[in-house]
Amino acid sequence: MTSRKNKRHYLHDWVRTMQDTLFYMIVITTVACCFPSHVTASEEKYYADVVNVAVPSSDIVTADEIDPTIVAEEVDVNVDNGDEAVDPNKQTTFTTNDFVEENIEVPVVNSKIIDPTTFDKNTADIIFKEIDAHVEELKRVKEQAAIRASFCYETDQKSNIPSEMLREVIRIVLTDNGITDSKLYGIEDAVLKAENYASMNALDILAIMSLESSYGTSYSARVRNNLVGATNDTGRIQYGSIDDSIEHFGKFMGDYYISQGRTTLESIAPKYCPPENDKWLSNVKAIKQHYIEVLKTL
DSSP, X not given: OOOHHHHHHHHHHHXXXXXXXXXXXXXHXXXXXXXXXXXXXXXXXXXXXXXXXXXXXXXXXXXXGOBOOOOOSEEEEOOOOTTSOOOTTXXXXXXXXXXXXXXXXXXXXXXXXXXXXXXXXXXXXXHHHHHHHHHHHHHHHHHHHHHHHTOOOOTTSOOOOOHXXXXXXXXXXXXXXXXXXXXXXXXXXXXXXXXXXXXXXXXXXXXXXXXXXXXXTSHHHHHHOOSSOOEXXXXXXXXXXXXXXXXXXHHHHHHHTGGGTOOSHHHHHHHHSOTTOTTHHHHHHHHHHHHHHHXXXX
């Protein structure tokens, strides 16, 4: 039989053991609280249940949701940093001042605040593709603005108009005049070469040829490839091609007009056209203005 003294001894040891256990539990709990898990219960459930699930369409910025309006001073979009987690409160600003000239319309990027619990890599890829597309569009607008800023309309200066734009201008002007069959179609490269020969603006050359050939529909234009009614000792000149006619005209204007100081339509008119035709100058200037107005819309 155990003595009363031994019973007290065992009871004391048991209490000490319980105290030690409680102490260690408190220490472990305290340490655990100092190092919380980075993944919450809701996040664990999300990654366990929703891996690779389609992101709700309401959280995705699509092309249809981009508002193509006149640009504001700044465009704010949410972006992440490489593979790091996206902070929805972090904003990165794309400033359009480096891209946009005065009175140029460009699209605005509209972004959404993404719910981190539904945000995945696919969503990020979609957003950044949209951003990249708009940055490229802004660059294109800047390049177009720079091209337009270089255009010149003075008679004795090069126009600096790209071939494809001049082709479109000719097409639109002919359409405006109801002309579908004309020798002026496809002459843009030849006109730009003539501009170099003559040191004369391409729009002046084009305006004169348009008037002289009734926009490329006259008999001489259709049969002789002669766009300006050029003559020699035997009469109207027959050219082998429209390009030959334009090249000859460019050299003629350079040698006998521009290089002789006749550097405006007003100074060209008295020599080029008989004085009795007082409408020649106003007609050429009106045609040139039509080309300019169309060019400014492109």
